[in-house]
Amino acid sequence: DTAVSQTPKYLVTQMGNDKSIKCEQNLGHDTMYWYKQDSKKFLKIMFSYNNKELIINETVPNRFSPKSPDKAHLNLHINSLELGDSAVYFCASSPGTGGWGYTFGSGTRLTVV
Amino acid sequence: DAKTTQPPSMDCAEGRAANLPCNHSTISGNEYVYWYRQIHSQGPQYIIHGLKNNETNEMASLIITEDRKSSTLILPHATLRDTAVYYCIVRVAYQAGTALIFGKGTTLSVSS
Numbered sequence: 045d046t047a048v049s050q051t052p053k054y055l056v057t058q059m060g061n062d063k064s065i066k067c068e069q070n071l072g073h074d075t076m077y078w079y080k081q082d083s084k085k086f087l088k089i090m091f092s093y094n095n096k097e098l099i100i101n102e103t104v105p106n107r108f109s110p111k112s113p114d115k116a117h118l119n120l121h122i123n124s125l126e127l128g129d130s131a132v133y134f135c136a137s138s139p140g141t142g143g144w145g146y147t148f149g150s151g152t153r154l155t156v157v
Numbered sequence: 158d159a160k161t162t163q164p165p166s167m168d169c170a171e172g173r174a175a176n177l178p179c180n181h182s183t184i185s186g187n188e189y190v191y192w193y194r195q196i197h198s199q200g201p202q203y204i205i206h207g208l209k210n211n212e213t214n215e216m217a218s219l220i221i222t223e224d225r226k227s228s229t230l231i232l233p234h235a236t237l238r239d240t241a242v243y244y245c246i247v248r249v250a251y252q253a254g255t256a257l258i259f260g261k262g263t264t265l266s267v268s269s
Binding site (some may be wrong): 048072075077079085086087088089092094099100132134135136141142143144145146147148150155 | 189190195198199200201202203206231242245246248251253254255256257258259261
């Protein structure tokens with residue numbers, strides 16, 4: 045069983061489209077995250093949810109909207125995709141809001157053409 | 158912004174110990190140091206964390222200086238599969254929570 049699973053693994057889409065990435069964790073963790081890794085390989089926090097509540101929103105354009113229907117799921121919807129959105133998006137979960145034991149998914153490589 | 162400083166790259170021979178340094182001179186007294194690594198383009202993987210005492214687990218050892226301004230991650234017998242980017246991290250506090258902020262890390266290359 046994959047602990048943190050993301051779908052899809054690859055996503056190629058045209059500018060202006062709307063797309064969603066899904067994340068599910070089966071670890072029973074309370075906290076989930078979205079990170080973005082750009083072409084320069086920097087990993088940047090985007091959002092964090094704790095028990096379905098948004099606790100971190102790191103100045104991400106409002107074209108990005110996370111949704112957490114329950115504490116095991118955190119989805120990311122992106123409207124009006126731009127070339128600069130091309131990146132690898134990682135979902136992660138952790139037992140609480142401490143810094144240990146983050147488990148990351150395998151990433152979704154988004155390419156906007 | 159990351160609150161840690163690491164060398165951009167290091168090399169290590171297979172079977173030898175890899176010692177990865179990290180400076181965190183502004184760390185507060187109750188803040189932990191966390192180490193993660195990212196192999197190729199996989200998701201980062203948790204390695205170890207510590208506060209002030211040295212820590213060891215099945216993956217690595219963490220040595221923290223007495224003044225807590227720096228630490229060293231030790232992979233006792235590096236293998237080719239340990240080639241990765243290693244991140245030394247101190248959490249960043251936001252209004253309602255905390256998160257790991259990844260810096261540039263150290264790219265460790267293990268060769269035979």
